Amino acid sequence: MLFNSVPFLVFLPLFLAAYFATRGTARLTVCLVGSYLFYGWWDWRFLGLIAVSTGVDYLVGLRIAAAEAQRVKKAWLILSLVSNLGLLAVFKYFNFFLDSVYRATGFFGFSESPAFLAVILPVGISFYTFQTLSYSIDLYRGSIEVERSLLRFATYVAFFPQLVAGPIVRASLLLPQLRRDHPFLWSGFLLGLGQVLLGYVKKVAVADSLAPFVDRVFDAPEAFTPLSVLIGVVFYAFQIYCDFSGYSDIAIGLARMLGYDFGVNFDTPYFSKSFSEFWTRWHISLSSWLRDYLYIPLGGNRGGTLATYRNLMLTMLLGGLWHGASWNFVFWGFLHGLYLVVQRVLGPGYGRLVERLRVPGAVATGLQVAAVFALTCFAWIFFRSPTFATSWEVIGQVASIHRLSLADVQLKVVVLKGFLLIGALVSLELWSKTVVLPSLVLERPVARTFAFASALWVIVLFGTFDGGQFIYFQF
């Protein structure tokens, strides 16, 4: 079920009624059944995968908790890692690796075509496997308590607001919240509803309005003028941001309406002054997951300069691969790893240069934000392009810009609408940095009424209602 679909708009009020009418085990049952219905609406056959992942990690959790020897705990943890990563390997990466090997051996003259698996990627598999992995690892580390209720654990894995596209809510955050009943709180309900509406505005009005132009540019860059291709790249940066952060806002808002706190997943990332800051503001639940379960276990920044660079590169390469089974995603991860390394090398020098030249703070910050945004856009080219050939074609087009003239802008009306929406979004985000929006809006009934009504008007006036999928569903 998609958040931006009619079935979901029917499902949600029914679910809310059943949720608040029940308590304890009955409420958990409502959550689990509702979540399985939500997921099974897409394809019920893949519920089995969630059930397997749930069952394995539930049992592993009990065994880790029961084991006294570290060696035994480790063996059970390895089983969890193998089963979860195995699911990912089969459903997400098997054909990719097979194809890569086939191409590599083909280069040396072998031409035997491998037997590819005829599987489709189960929606949300990357999210719920990482979620259950965090449970097993945290349990092994002794940082959380074992969950003995299968019903509660299954609800933790499948809880519908975050099931298919995150945020990746760790066991340490969600399981304790599932252990108590949350009464209906009007203030929490309104806060959640406000965030849900904001999420819909970002997704339906902004991301889906930018999508057609972006799709056309990346489908056939040669059909566009260089300036239009550049606009397509910038539009994609905002499309993916609004699409994914919009989904997160809806997920986090829904959880708030039900009384749960999922944390923050995006924090105005395009205002970042450095790439390390960017990664503390973009898809925070994934970047912090990679930091805690990959970067730090690899040694983090504790093993000297070169080891730190290696760890950064490895983390970002795997972060890229997490997004999808394609070398384009890997290269996107490589670029971000490179940015982080280069920033560590050049960052101090930049600071000294700014001081020596007495560049005003605002100008220096503006330059940093612009540079981070431009390089992020450059990396997005590889993320969005279906092939490397398309990426190079897009880069070639952008590099051939020799003038900035309105005459070179294609589909002017679409571009005008896109920039209008981006401008409004950036203004709202800048404003939200100077005021506490929730208290400004939600605590005043008149302001709240007009804020909610405005969100609906914006959705109706600018929204695209073609049932556009969320980009992160494919991951």
Add this chain to the structure above:
Amino acid sequence: MAVGDLWRRIGWGLALVAVVVAGDRALAAGLHAAVMQSGNRFAVLYRGDAPGGVLILGNSRGVNTFHQPTLEGLVGPPVFNASYNGMSTELSEVVLYDYVERNPEPELVVIEVTGVGADDDQLRDFFPFATESERLRAYLSETLPARVATARRLFALYNYNGEMLYRSLAAGGSDQGTINRYKISPALIAAADRQAPTQTRLRYGNAAALGRMVSFCQARGIPVRLVIGPYLPAFRAKLEGYDEWVDAVREAAGGAPVWDYSEATDDVTAFADRVHLNYRGARLLAPRLVEDGLFDPDVAGPASLAIPPPTASASP
């Protein structure tokens, strides 16, 4: 929860619904006024401010083949271009009848006929004018899914969720000069050279509409010109069954001659893409159209017809 709190929250919910509905209607009324007062070609048409003279109808090829400001300087009577991106001939038919009802009768109607293959991809853009024309309203409800009609009834603002709003706001005094100003890229020319042959298309509903439009004009004594604008030569070479398609168009139009300019120029810099001239191309083409007598009602047909009209003996 206290009963007082409950009633307060229900009251707030009802107030929210009332504000949403009232604001929706008020904002939509404001946008309607803004669109109708703009220089958008269809606002001009539905206000009844179009000049008569030469009326041009068609899809985006109509927009980019006939640059109104250029033509107006070359042709005697005023010129009004009522073409629109993705416009089907069926929609052009609605616009033609609405034009004639509200404006001085045109002296000549020029139809760029490639809209016979169109599916009205941008039909929703015409919602802002639905209140102005019963005919357009009926066409919209026949053509679009029922859920769209429901959405339009629920939210008046939904009628302005389309390009027409932005085109109107950006139109200034007039949008008649709107045209692609950029030049086709070498990569796109190369892609046209490489591309597979492509089929020309004619949809039955559009063909029937074209026939009715021609009959309507003939019954009123308004000369009609059926025109095919230029294509990029490499793309034109890939159009399969082109001659048969032109025959079918002519037949649908009751045998009216087709002024075929599909191969009018080899100059690739005159194109914005494979199927559209740019500003330069339209400016280059305009004098030739005038010289050929396209806008002269006394000229019966093109002198150098690529596709001659059928003779009596050739007719079935």
